[in-house]
Amino acid sequence: MRAPTALTPDRTTLDLLTAAADEVRDVCGTRIGDLVRAALLRTLTRTISVDETGSVFVITGDIPAMWLRDSTTQLAPYLRFLDRSPWLADLVESVVRRQFEFIRHDPYANSFNDGPTGAHYDAEDLCADPAVWEQKYEVDSLCYPISLAHALWKSTGRTDFVDDRMHQALRAIVAQLRLEQRHDDSSYRFERTTAIPTETLTREGRGSVTAHTGMTWSGFRPSDDACTYGYNIPANLFAAQALLAVAEIADEVCDDPDLAACARALSTELQSGVEKFGIVDAPDGSSIYAYEVDGLGGVLRMDDANTPSLLSLPLIAPDVIDRRIWDATRMFVLSQDNPYWFSGSVLKGVGSPHTKTGRVWPIALAVQGLVGTPADRIRLLRMISDTDAGTGHIHESIDANDPTIFSRPWFSWAESMFCELAMAVVDDVGSTPAGR
Template identity: 50%
Template sequence: MPTYSPVIADRLFTQIESRLGGEIAAVFRSCYLGTLDTTIEILADGSAFVVTGDIPAMWLRDSTAQLTPYLHFVTEDPLLAETAIAVSRRQLDFIGLDPYANAFNAAPNGAGHHTDQTVMSPWVWERKYEIDSLAYPVQLAHDLWKLTGRVDHLASFLDAAWKIVDVWRAEQDHEQASPYRFQRFDGAPTDTLARDGRGEPVANTGLSWSGFRPSDDVCTFHFNIPANMFAFVELEHIAEIASTVFGAEKLAASALALRESIGNGIADYGTAIAPSGDTVYAYEVDGLGGVLLADDANTPSLLSLPLLGWCTPEDPDYLRTRAFVLSPDNPFYFTGTAGAGVGSPHTPDGTIWPIALAVQGLTAETDDERTAILDLLMRTHAGTGFMHESFHKDDPSRYTREWFSWANAMFCELVLEVAGLRTHRRTPAGAMAR
């Protein structure tokens, strides 16, 4: 089954070329078609399996982010809509299989990290529990419902949503209520949890615990603030779908009550004082006094909060946090002769992530900043015509992951923004008073 209409895609490429020039249009075309042509497989049951690129598994996070630039066109391209619907259907089914898993196999073939000490299934590639792995599929399901009016992707939504709410609530009291344990004995220290798989100690704060960051690296302090903000946004979407589509008022009420509790936790524990003296959002806390002032390139990140629907780009709390993130006070912000931007401890020191650059451009206050970021991305793809996971701040020819669909998608999203063709934006869900 085709995943998109070539005629509609070609029309888009012509628009990009006329507005931004042939060089940008050529890279956009490579990145836009790369995901559709090389990462998506329509399965026999009508759902779709999406690999990240060079890893033959489907991440719930990545497979949502990979679809970002296509959501603007699902109402005019029926094939593209069917593809996105098929991905959403597969995501919700996977959550039903294991809400603690972050990556899955196309079939129960036992591929992946099956020497990890945790409760594995042959469907599961990896079982690093991350809040965002549950938030992203809700985001996609809600986006598609709002954009197309369709509900046929929501057949297993209620089961998945109850599991999400139950997990996020249990992880508010990780020490006593959580069944989750995880240890990996053949990887880096960032690939495993301390204390026999329970993770470092935390207090009860109203925040929901996460074992790992969106980078799949272990948290330093297990309350990841941007991930909790993402959960806060998506719990409202769970409640909206539950009530409006299914009349499931008990689920809606449970989701909204949990949302309020997490929101209060963010208000009480989610900020800290930056070296500048400004009050900014923390990246991670533990409720025991531990605070990590930083931001990571992977989203959800502090830099990406307006894209998640937590706030507007003009929000004063966000602007103070953004200034911190894009400064040397952020330990993962790197500046070199090739460029400056946010990186991650997931990749070598001094490497900048195109994903974070695209997010910076998409949340910029001025057209000049957006254009400058797009120019930087065009100068740092090392002549490949694709974005990479990261590139060295002094030498773009030194990069990680030649085939990384998430980065390609975010480049396309920024191009659409600069070209004036980005139509789908998320309305802030109403952050708690702080």
């Protein structure tokens, strides 16, 4: 049995993180700087453990399982330091190795246990694999590890982690995304006995009916809620971007031109499917990206706080989106036309059907800032910091009228997004003190 221990960053890493927090403090004020420093250290020392073999495990904060998505996004603020901190580069490499081992084990699962412990979100789920916490198939769960691996390679030049096992996993990802272009040919099913409809799939676990569109099917959204329609547009565009990264790794690291060609071809097919089926009319008559479609006329016009979201597309799919369409989509998302846009006395922003009506997500506020103007970034950074209810933590969702009402007292993904936004403000302003 593994004996995991908490991590202790080395002096170089601590100095880098302290200096980054100090820059935030100089630009944004003491309290925001203190929140950033605490969050940067908390993610490293309280969500990540390592065993005697060097294998790492990353929890979400308040749930003792490792999500492929969260374990990537939690590390996002540290990527800018990889070229100056071998300790952080080693950590990210270890996380990438663990993520791809999970994908090799079960490419349909979204979250895993630290070994075959038998722990499950719901012990009655169809998937009884003792290593799997939950087997909700979410396309972004395959894409996030690819993006992390690509960032590690580009930032450090390291290639040793792209070994035969990871190479096999990349091939398996491309094959699975292609298989799920025709979901009824797949054996994947998810059923859960529950009164909550978003916690299970219809049609005996197959999900709602879809037509072939060239896009790839997803059972669940990045929120872990079931898709209303099978083709999630943000996930497909994220997959199209991730496949370009697979092609680049295949060409330059794996010496596998066949994999590169397959990845590029599939990326093109996903983009074509989105262009044909995923661009719809907004209430004002403009053309926008839908959130989900089924290829049979079913369209969901909305956005969710969880990424990949429509709002986040310039961050996660910059090379495959139509910026004109996205500009119109952004206006839709940040308006009352989006059914999950909430406005109250202390907060206004994007929420989620995953949480209660009227709750805004700090993750979405951070994304809104990161794709917005410098003025947007500082305004939204302050909005997030002013609504932590004095806890020193960034939460999952917050009541738009009362910041003392929130979900998840410690949500590491949200804290990392807050740190990213704060450091983007520093990038905008430089070292000039502002907004104290």
